[in-house]
Amino acid sequence: MVARSKTKEKILHTALGLLNNEGDTQITSVDIAAVMSISPGNLYYHYKGKDVIIAELFADFETEIRQVLSAPVTKPLALEDNWIYLYIIFEEIYDFRFFYLNLTSLLERIPELRPKFKRLLSLMQTAFELLLSGLEASEHLYFRTDEKHILSERLTQHFTYWLAYASLRGIGAKNPKTMIHEGVYTALSQITPHWGANSEPYAELLRDFLDEQVG
């Protein structure tokens, strides 16, 4: 993470906003320049095109999400922290949603991102499996053979495509909070069928937590 010039910083910031709100396909490098009132030539001086900007934005995202994901590794999470953990992951993804809404075409267009993103998916899957293992060890969750692994994979898929699906279905269309909340709720609904011996009081906590977040 090298220090950036003021202008570079502003370009990235402006680009991220435009891409998230208008979508990758709608935005050209000229648009980015226009919005921040600099010339296209100037923008090209700093970044040689839209894709270079996106690559740099992704690098930023990667460092942040890696930090977030490693939370339960660094120190085991307390019960309620698990829900919050899911929220934080979603918020991070939301801040970078243009990428998740155009995954296929972006990874095709900027091939060097593909292996990086694949590694991120692996990391996420591992993080989820670790989290589930913790709850299994404390007998809050119970799994049959393979169920834990496949659930962690499904959760990874869910987090990757929830925003795209939610926008399509019109879930939380006008309210990001709702969209994220529903995403967490749907994730949790995949976990609760595996509740084990110690999870009864958990249920109370969870209900409270979910109510809080809505209000």
Added chain:
Amino acid sequence: MVARSKTKEKILHTALGLLNNEGDTQITSVDIAAVMSISPGNLYYHYKGKDVIIAELFADFETEIRQVLSAPVTKPLALEDNWIYLYIIFEEIYDFRFFYLNLTSLLERIPELRPKFKRLLSLMQTAFELLLSGLEASEHLYFRTDEKHILSERLTQHFTYWLAYASLRGIGAKNPKTMIHEGVYTALSQITPHWGANSEPYAELLRDFLDEQVG
């Protein structure tokens, strides 16, 4: 579904193949013309551009998938038919995968497809909920409040994005059969936690079924 000229038919067929194998972003209308050895001008005589072709392809897909989805409505499915049902849906989607791999950008570029696709999602969700209700009535499945509805929604999301996720993760990369099989398997793994009183013998059947399909 009006009758089409020989050439129109061939254009659609060629386009579908190219789009599925190379991806929407890679293929231009000129490519389609080139592959079938006709001139771009000629292609334009039949279809005014790539997006018109895609719209027509989607219309075809829509009629087919609607037919498939309505299966459990027309006549309630026998036990094993439920698995096969999921397979058939996936196969239909696979035949039109370019669309599912670039959903966001395609629906942005061809706005009239958006409401159509949204209706398709609703239909799929309803079909799944119906199927689950059947298995609930026969006490093969058991659900708590809301669980059935949210599961049907999750299954819809799963079917919509599985192919994209599988390609990213490299699941069944070289073998469509494997990719689809894993998709069905993952779908089923969301259902089995809800097994009810009558589903023990079901488990046997399912295991057999899954083994068959792999071999």
Added chain:
DNA sequence: GTCTATATTAGGATAGAC
């Protein structure tokens, strides 16, 4: 670093002969 002006290209689109 920033500007204006211009070049390049790829893809979408049409005109008119056969």
Added chain:
DNA sequence: GTCTATCCTAATATAGAC
């Protein structure tokens, strides 16, 4: 219906002055 030839446009990219 099909071809060849050409045009148009939007987006990328660079050159050279300030």
